[in-house]
Amino acid sequence: MTLMKSLLSGAAMTALSAGAALADPALIFDLGGKFDKSFNEAAYMGAQRWVEETGGSYRELEMQSEAQREQALRRLAESGSNPIVMTGFAFGDVLSQVAGDYPDTKFAIIDMVVEAPNVQSVVFTEEQGSYLAGVMAAMASESDTVGFIGGMDIPLIHKFECGFAQGFKSVKPEGQVLINYTGTTPAAWNDPVKGGELARAQISQGADVxxxxxxxxxxxxxxxxxxxxxxxxxVDSNQNMLHPGKVLTSMVKQVDNAVYDAFMAGTDLEPGIKVMDLEAGGVDVAIDENNQELITPEMQAAVDEAKAAITSGEVEVHDYMTDNTCPAT
Structure with a gap:
């Protein structure tokens, strides 16, 4: 985007730092764009909620390439932005290199753990929310075959896949989960044409969710x-409204809350690992006016039962990233 290019030019950044108040927070969106109807957009909504409640202002950048990550972080830190929040695991390596050079700047990274005294790492239990989605998929499926389509083939997305499969198999142990990934590079996050092709291929194999x-x-x-x-x-944001009556549910990650909380904390942002799990409201399945007619009383009861079992510890949803295995697939 033009904004990204202008902010990454030295002259523009000098003008920005000269005219802006110190300690404005900043938000860097990952590849895929601010309005991806998913992960990045959830982050944007959290920042906007902070603006509406506080009247404050923040800086934002949209990544256009991998090469811009370090430059963007350094320029924002040098311009006085604090805290700086970034969406996505892909910032992990760069932040590890940069954070120590700006000890007075607080950073928050979503979906990755970076151990540094000025970094808050926000992680979600995607497997727990995906388990609930799997329960719902099993109860809605008439073919006993469902599909999972991931973006970039990385352990983080296998957390979604594995939790979904475990939830599905808890209802239909003999059912089938078809699994595909879009690719192995960051381009996998922004290829709706390929996503559609994979979906139609799974449908041809009998998937009905x-x-x-x-x-x-x-x-x-x-x-x-x-x-x-x-x-x-x-996934990530509530996408039920994109196709009302056709989207069974959305596995919502409260990325908006992570950004909002970081902005509210400001320079008092606490470093360390912040876990946003089912019990803390970090993940859930979305039920609203767009999908409520698809949700039977039996399905709602099963979801409620699964939530209670997970939060009590009766049901342990496997976290793929602990051992890179998935017992349910």
Whole structure:
């Protein structure tokens, strides 16, 4: 975006730092764009809520390439932004290199752990929310075959896949979960055409509910599912409204809350690991006016039961990232 290019030019950044108050927070969006209807957009909504409640202002950048990460972080830190929040695991290595050079700046990274005295690492139990989505998919499926389409093939997205499969198998142990990933590079997050192609391939194999954990690519999955007359499951943001009556639910990660909380904390942001799990309201499945007719009383009861079992510890949802395995697949 033009904004990104202008902010990364030295002259523009000098003018910005000269004219802006110190300690304005900043938000850096990952590849896929601010309005991806998913992960980045959830972060944006959190920042906007902070603006509406406080009347404050913040800086924002949209990544256009991997090469811009370090430059963006350094320029924002040098301009006085504090705290600086970034969305996505891909900032991990760069932040590890940069954070120590700006000890007076607080950083928050979502979906990655970076151990530094001025960094807050926000992580979610995606496997728990995905388990609930799997329960719902199993109860809605008539073919006993469902699909999972991930974006970039990385351990983080396998957390979604594994939790979903475990939830599905808890209801239909003999059922089948079809699994595909869009790619192995960051471009996998923003390829709705490929997402649609993978969805249609899974439908041809009998899938009648497909869960997309693929950022902007998921938009193509949801569209293909609606076009083919099957149900889909959205991710990160509430995507139920994209195809009312066709999206069974969305596995919502409260990325908005993570950004809002970081902005509210300001320079008092506490370093360390912040876990946003089911019990803390960090993940959930979305039920609203767009999908409520799809939710039977039996399905709602099963979701409520699963939530209680997970929060009590009766049901332990496997975290793929602990050992890079998934017992349910």
């Amino acid at each position: 497909i869960y997309a954990a693929a950022g902007g690519t998921g938009i193509g999955v949801l569209q293909a599912a609606a076009d083919e007359g099957i149900l889909s499951i959205g």
